[in-house]
Amino acid sequence: MKNVLVIGATGQIGSELTIELRKRYPEGKIVAGYIKGAEPKGILLESGPSELADVTDGKQLHDIVDKYNIDTIYNLAALLSAVAEEKPLLAWHIQMDGLINILEIAREKKCSVFTPSSIGAFGPNTPKDKTPQDTIQRPKTMYGVTKVATELLSDYYFNRFGVDTRSVRFPGIISNVTLPGGGTTDYAVEIYYSAVKGEEFACPIAAGTFMDMIYMPDALHAAISIMEADPSKFIHRNSFNVASLSFDPEMIYASIKKEIPDFKMHYEVDPLRQSIAESWPNSLDDTCARTEWGWQPNFSLDQMTKDMIMALRKKFGK
Numbered sequence: 082m083k084n085v086l087v088i089g090a091t092g093q094i095g096s097e098l099t100i101e102l103r104k105r106y107p108e109g110k111i112v113a114g115y116i117k118g119a120e121p122k123g124i125l126l127e128s129g130p131s132e133l134a135d136v137t138d139g140k141q142l143h144d145i146v147d148k149y150n151i152d153t154i155y156n157l158a159a160l161l162s163a164v165a166e167e168k169p170l171l172a173w174h175i176q177m178d179g180l181i182n183i184l185e186i187a188r189e190k191k192c193s194v195f196t197p198s199s200i201g202a203f204g205p206n207t208p209k210d211k212t213p214q215d216t217i218q219r220p221k222t223m224y225g226v227t228k229v230a231t232e233l234l235s236d237y238y239f240n241r242f243g244v245d246t247r248s249v250r251f252p253g254i255i256s257n258v259t260l261p262g263g264g265t266t267d268y269a270v271e272i273y274y275s276a277v278k279g280e281e282f283a284c285p286i287a288a289g290t291f292m293d294m295i296y297m298p299d300a301l302h303a304a305i306s307i308m309e310a311d312p313s314k315f316i317h318r319n320s321f322n323v324a325s326l327s328f329d330p331e332m333i334y335a336s337i338k339k340e341i342p343d344f345k346m347h348y349e350v351d352p353l354r355q356s357i358a359e360s361w362p363n364s365l366d367d368t369c370a371r372t373e374w375g376w377q378p379n380f381s382l383d384q385m386t387k388d389m390i391m392a393l394r395k396k397f398g399k
């Protein structure tokens with residue numbers, strides 16, 4: 082990895098991954114790719130090059146890859162699960178037409194490609210606990226359909242054309258720089274914002290609903306280390322289960338209350354998000370990621386809570 086294009090650089094993952102890559106590869110060009118209306122600002126704008134990079138515009142992407150001699154593409158453009166149910170055709174257009182554009186450029190220019198998959202690539206008849214790496218994938222959401230198709234198409238380009246595609250199935254990502262938009266796991270981010278702002282939190286997911294989650298530093302570590310890994314040990318490519326945390330709303334609430342004892346939460350369950358959450362695993366088995374490229378997360382729930390609260394207090398001057 083030397084010259085990298087991050088597509089979706091102003092989104093939840095991209096805004097932190099781009100900065101992390103710039104620190105890690107100071108000699109390289111790490112291009113922040115954005116769309117109209119989501120222009121980079123502040124440190125993201127000032128710390129390196131940025132380009133308009135609409136994933137649905139193959140020519141635009143091609144020109145950027147040429148201009149910066151890009152060798153690695155992080156394809157982070159996507160509509161998350163709940164919003165993709167509102168706009169399924171747009172989700173398909175971004176996730177699938179966008180992916181084909183990238184894979185074709187990667188084939189021609191010999192780029193490596195990371196396109197995340199998700200816990201959303203599983204469905205109601207997937208084994209729920211310790212979900213295996215290789216198992217039933219019949220998701221019920223458009224988000225999940227595009228993620229399974231992404232895994233298959235990425236493997237196809239590797240097997241058929243030798244394109245170096247690699248991926249992880251991300252759990253819900255908890256972070257404090259850029260909010261996620263329209264996902265089912267977003268509650269686990271929003272709850273911290275409410276706690277630090279001193280607001281009561283209306284939880285859209287019911288007590289007892291477990292989902293896989295991960296703190297952003299661990300998610301960045303996964304996204305970077307899989308692209309840096311020696312592929313000779315890979316048995317899988319698209320896409321690896323990565324696990325870190327698994328909790329329900331009661332557990333994250335209890336963790337926050339240890340730091341902010343007067344924090345209050347009540348339930349206002351959102352039927353769409355709840356039904357999506359119930360169709361996803363409770364916890365993934367990530368043995369393959371651990372043995373094939375050395376994956377290991379660092380943050381526990383309570384460590385993440387301490388760090389999130391500290392960062393958000395700083396952000397909001399609380």
Ligand code: SER
Nearest residue numbers: 161162199264265266
């Ligand atoms: N965080 C995503 C969502 O909730 C899942 O990958 O849609």
